Amino acid sequence: QVQLVESGGGLVQAGGSLRLSCTASGRSLSNYVMGWYRQAPGKQRELVATITSGDWTDYVDSVKGRFTISRDNAKNTVYLQMTSLKPEDTAVYYCAASGGVRRYWGQGTQVTVSS
Numbered sequence: 126q127v128q129l130v131e132s133g134g135g136l137v138q139a140g141g142s143l144r145l146s147c148t149a150s151g152r153s154l155s156n157y158v159m160g161w162y163r164q165a166p167g168k169q170r171e172l173v174a175t176i177t178s179g180d181w182t183d184y185v186d187s188v189k190g191r192f193t194i195s196r197d198n199a200k201n202t203v204y205l206q207m208t209s210l211k212p213e214d215t216a217v218y219y220c221a222a223s224g225g226v227r228r229y230w231g232q233g234t235q236v237t238v239s240s
Contacts, residue, residue, distance in 0.1 A: 127151045127222050127229040134218060134234030137210055141238070145205040147220030147231055155198040158223045161205045163216035163236075170219070174205060188214075210238045 133145040145161065158177050164170040174194035175183045182194050193206040203220060217233040 127154070127157070129220050129222060129229055129231035131218065131220050131231040131234040134236045136237045136239065139211055139238055139240050141210050142206070142208045143210065143236060145207070145218055145220075145234060145236070147203045147205075149201045149222065153198065154196065154201050154203065154222055156224060159194070159196060159203040160221045160223065161192075161194060161203075162219045162221060163214075164219070164233075165213075165216040168216075173218070176203065207236070210236075212238045212240045214238050 128150045129147055131147050156178050161174045162170050163173050173185050176194045176196055191209045196203045215238050217235050219233045220231045222229045
């Protein structure tokens, strides 16, 4: 079992930056594919960024060049550095750990970008 806790969300003006953290307990994240998802009101949850155990990363087009996903296995933590934030980035951000047939989710952290 993996427990994930996100932190770092908040209110920021357009153009600002935030760094989200996702810290795990229960198991090491080193062998999991980690993802950051977001869900805006009235919209489906979407995958924003992915990082594999080998540190290969991928991003949805709307955040490429602005967001960076990284992991620190020693701290059992995954990060999402968000820069040049836009109002359309406003959402609840969730991290997820995928391994085999299981996917574990955190509780989410709210990010609100004001114009």
